[in-house]
Amino acid sequence: MLHFSRWKTLLIWLVAFAAVVIAAPNLLSEAQRASLPDWLRHDRVMLGLDLQGGSQIVLKVERSDIVKDRLEEAVANVRNALRGAGIRYTGLTGNDRIVSVRITDPAETQKAVDRLKSLTTTGRDSASELTLQQGGEGQLSLQISDADITADVASARTRSLDIVGRRIAGFGYENFLVRPEGDDRITVQVLGSVDAERLKNLLNQPAKLSFHLIDESMSGQEALNGRWPATSQVLYSLDDPPVPYLVDRTAFASAGNMVDIQPVVDPQTQDTSIAYRLDAEGTKRLAEVTGQNIGKHLAIVFDDQVMSAPAIDAAITNGEGRISANFSEDGVRDLAVMLRAGALPATLTSVEERSVSPTFGGESIVSGFVAGLVAVVLVAALMIALYRILGVIAVVSLFFNLILIIAALSLAGATLTLPGIAGIVLIVGMAVDSNVLVYERIREEEKTAHSFAEAVGRGFSRAFATIVDANVTIFIAAVILFFLGSEAIRGFAVTLAVGILTTVFTAFTLTRSIVAVWLARRHPRHLPKSVLTHLFEHANIRFMGIRRYVFTASAAISLIAMAAFATVGLQLGIDFTGGSLIEVTAKQGNADIADLRSRLNDLNLGEVGVERTGGPANARIRIASQGGGENAEQSAATLVRGELEADYDFRRVEVVGPAISGELTMMATLGIAAALAAILLYIWIRFEWQFAVGAIIATLHDVIIMLGLFVLTGIEFNLTSIAAVLTIVGYSLNDTVVVYDRMRENLKRYTKMPLPILIDASINQTLSRTVLTAATTLLALLALYLFGGDVMRSFAFAMLFGVALGTFSSIYIAAPVLIVFRLRPESPDGEESNKTDAGVKSGTVV
Template identity: 85%
Template sequence: MLHFSRWKTLLIWLVALAAIIIAAPNLLGEAQRSSLPGWLRNSRVTLGLDLQGGSHIVLKVERSDIVKDRLEEAVAKVRNALRGAGIRYTGLTGNGQTVTVRVTDLAETQKAVDLLKPLIMAGEQSEPGISLQQGAEGQLSLQISDAGIAADIASARGRSLDVVGRRLAQSGYDHFLLRPDGDDRIVVQVLGSVDAERVKNILNQRAKLSFHLLDESMSGQEALSGRWPATSEVLYSLDDPPVPYLVDRIAFVTGSNMVNVEPVVDPQTQDTSIAYRLDAEGTQRLAQATTQNIGKHLAIVFDDQVMSAPVIDAAITDGEGRISANFSEDGVRDLAVMLRAGALPATLTSVEERSVSPSFGADSIFSGLVAGLVAVVLVAALMIALYRILGVIAVVSLVFNLIFIVAALSLAGATLTLPGIAGIVLIVGMAVDANVLIYERIREEQRASPSFEQAVGRGFSRAFATIIDANATIFIAAIILLFLGSESIRGFAVTLAVGIATTVITAFTLTRSIVAAWLKARHPRHLPKSVLAHLFEHANVRFMGIRRYVFTASAVISLIAMAAFATVGLQLGIDFTGGSLIEVTAKQGSADIADLRLRLDDLNLGEVSVEPTGGRSNARIRIASQGGGENAEQSAATLVRGELEADYDFRRVEVVGPAISGELTMMATLGVAAALSAILIYIWIRFEWQFAVGAIIATLHDVIIMLGLFVLTGIEFNLTSIAAMLTIVGYSLNDTVVVYDRMRENLQRYRKMPLPILIDASINQTLSRTVLTAATTLLALLALYLFGGDVIRSFSFAMLFGVALGTFSSIYIAAPVLIVFRLRQEGPDEEESNKTDAGVRSGTVV
């Protein structure tokens, strides 16, 4: 019996109403939302960077800077300690992570050791970062350990977060997000219309400013030709070509002494400079240094380069002055921002950039909405044609399911990305799967139940376990996708996981309550009749009769796919190889592909491909990995920007360095392995071992042929491809689980039926569900492929092929394997009856 009490029905509809209220702010403008209560005003989905535009930049703390600073600090401490104690020494040098020094008087060696011990002690405990070793003939060495450097890097990462935040805020960017990533990285997201090159320039530089005196005992060129004093160092100017200067190592004023920094542009000469004011300590030091060194040169050093070297004409006692800067007006303004925000403890190198223009994001939103609307219309039309009034109920449940998804994402403050929209469109096709399972189960129960109402109740009850098992596989795949390391893929995983959860809940609450109300109001005696719904009612296909031929054909295709994979290989995207992908739009007219190729070839960037995309005015540029480290990839993208910015707008820029690409490759490999393992363990637990083996073989079959598809078509294989493959694996096993679940029922019901006949009967009994679910999912994916936009077209194509492949493998791969592994032992008579009486026996079951 299907019965819902009034309070349960009321509770379900109150939850539905609450979901509508929570989701509604997503449809309102900023002005309309301002009039809502605070808790509701902030309850909305955040659009991802690929939908509203902006830049996603991953910055890495430069290890070499940390090592250099730590080494210089250790050398200075050793020098000061030995000089202070009057211990003579020679050969004080720092190399790599080791400081070496030789005590001249061997009798003072132990005294020097005792003196240097406090440098490596923290209280009574040895500092883990430095170890002291004593060699022969007064030789001492201090070794800075990797653990010590790693600790310094983590500390520098934490301090850099604050500096980066101040720099972005002072640069006029209101909407930005910062978060640490690992021990040495910072993820920066700046939303809206962003000049990515300017952002990177502001964030990459240490902006370490200091005032020194020039060592005028010799010129910089003479110092390079000979040997300069240990208290000085050779630095180069910012000029082109750079000029060498011999600069005293001791800085008497640093950027930390500056309390006010402002950019200044002379209105007459357009010369740029930085006006500064020092704190009391800095003022005193500058006054003392300039008073004692009138007529000498002051060296103003910025990031180990001499920015200016003016003559000290008079003492500077008021702590104020100007630094001439041979920069543009924007450049001197950014320099002032960096100085005000403070110096970074180390250089931050850009290892990944993904930038999208706001217009490109708006196009993606429009494409996603169109694809979703078309998918809903197509799926709704099919369900109504199949089930009439029950189809209408399924469509109503589908609409509320979408509302529940948006409400859940809004409450969680989740970020909606373009792949996330694709996930919602996919849910449109998959959500009705639960309804199809329930309705088809009702159709079967109707034959054995005394009343239609009882058949409906049994249909809902007996479909529950199957729906849970079927959706669990996709849910597991979605959870694994959350850890693949890409913001956009996480967006897809979140919407897919939330959609699966709301689908199951909606089917057994909202759909069930509406069906119960329909039964109470109309008192129907059978399911609404439809020609389409009866297409598979008397299906009696001999699937297992041709299993050997299908197995052979599938094995041959799989071998060909593996051979193609091993010889030709995949066309890997920049996610896995590193490099740059840039989409441009001509400011006037069409994009000239030939001209673009010629202009980019002149930049000597190695392998560069240019192809049209998404209209005559658009082009996509791929630049292979430069092979010169992280900075080489950024430099290549900067060169392309500089070459094309006069004639083209940049719609999308992705730059992936070797460190990120290597990690993404590892994460993708581990993600696929983890997803397959988790799903197959679940099936092993829920079914007999033969079922798990069948699922494993069917899954490997799907993965191998999907890889063959990517090789054959030359479609770029990237992180979205991994997402497509894992989703397909989940979907394929979804269908396989439904067939397996029916086989398990029939194994208990028909204990003497030969296994091939039982498998045929089980497949025929679930054939309507298999075909109809595939049809609704394919309709949604077709809408996504046609209207979802060029960015996810390869994803949609792979999913289209994969759904068809998964449907095939659940019938012709997963099921026949059970015969091979003898799920049920058969005697000679049963084997013979398998050949002669299959049709009769199968007909009695159906």
């Protein structure tokens, strides 16, 4: 019997009302939200990059810059230490983390060792120590440890976070996020309309500006042809072609001494420059140096290049000046922004870029909304057609389930991505699965219960364990997906996980309470009559009778899929291979595929693929990995932008460097392995070991054939495909758990029934659930495939195939394995065994 106290019913509807209140601000504009009372929370779901538009760039601290700076520091310290002690030396060099020097007089070697020992501890931390080694003939070396460099890289990353944030803010962007990733990376996300190339240029450069004197002892070209003083270095200008300068190594002022930096553009000549003013210390040093070196030249150095080399005509005492910059107007403004924000401790290299235009994001929102609406209509129509008033209750529960999902995402401040919308659409189909399981269980209990109310109570209570077991498998897959790294996939994982939790909650609180009210007011004596609900009631299909043929066919298909996977292989996306994916829209007319292919081939970027996508004006460009490191990938994308920007708008740009692609491949492999292990461990704990083995074999069967599908169709295999595979694994085991749960129940009830007959009976008893739950999910996925947009079409296609495959494997793979592994030894006299079990007729339990 169902019984809900008034307080419990009131509490359930209060939760539903609170969810409506929390979710409602998502439908309001900014101005409308501002007018809400203070006590009402303003939490809402944030739109992700792929829906709102913007750029996400992953920056990596260049380890080589840190090594170079440490070597220069160590070389200078050795030089100063030996000179200060009056020790003669030669061959002082720094290379590959080792500083080498030879003491000219071997008798002074020990004195040099004693002097250099003070350099072996830098005082930064316990790990920052140099190793001093002594060789023959006065040879000494100081080695910088890997741990020391790693610590410096992490420190540089930490210092860079604030500088990067100031640069983006100085650029005029407001809606941005800067967060650390690992020990040496920074993820930057800027939402809205973004010039990605300009943003990357703004963030990549260290922007180290310093003031030096030109070494007038020889020209830069003479220095290159001979030997120059150790206290100087050869640097090149920003000119084209570059001019070499011999510059004193010691800087007497830097950008850190600048307190006022303004870009200046001459309105008549359009010449650009940077006007600056130095602080008191910088002003004093500049006055001293210029006063003592009238007639010589200054060198204003920017990132190891000479930006300007003005002559010193008189002492500069006011600390003000201008730096001529041969940049565009935008370039000089960006330079001013970088100088104001401060110099980075090292170069930040872009290792990944994902940019989306706001227009493309808006189209994705519309596509996702339409797909969701169609999915709700189709699923609602099916449920009402099948269950009449109970179907209406299921639809009401589904409606509140969706509100609960939005409310939970709003409270958590979660980001909604396009795959996240796909997750919500998928939940539309999966949410009513719980209602189907409950309603079909009620139908069975109605045959033995004394009253319909009793059957309803039994149906809810006995379906609970099955629903929990079935949803746990998908929840585990969602949790694993969350840690795969991509923001879009995380969005899918979050909505899927939240949807599973709200589905279980609504099924056993909201739906149950509404059904209880219906029972109390209408006093029905049986389930509402419907056209299709009795379709499988008297099913007596001998599934196990053809198990050997189906098993053999499945094994053959699996072997073919493995052979195709080994020989042909998957068409891996840039997530796993590196490279660039660019979608463009012609500014006028249609995209000319042949012209695009010809123009891009002229750029000598290697393998370039061009195809039409999402309409005649759109094209998708794939550029294979350049094989020259992170900078090569970024350079390729920059070349394509420069070539096409006059004729095409860029809808979407993804650039993945080799470091990121290698990590994504490893994470995807580990993610699949971890998900399989966790799910199967759960089944092992909940069921007998034979059930776990059956689930393992069925899961491997599904994964192998899914991979074969990707090989056969040539669909690109990327992180979204990983999400599809893992979700299918969870869904397939969802179906398997429903069948297994009934088998376990029948094993206790019919102790002498031969296993093949028991399995057939169990499958027939759950056939309506298996078919109907698959049908609701397939309807939602069909809506996603047809209306969800081009980006999600391959995901929806894989899911459509996977749901059908999972339904098949739960019957013809997971079940027969139990016979192979002798879950129950067959009786030598199966005929007599059948007679001892009342209620067994032609292999069907009634």
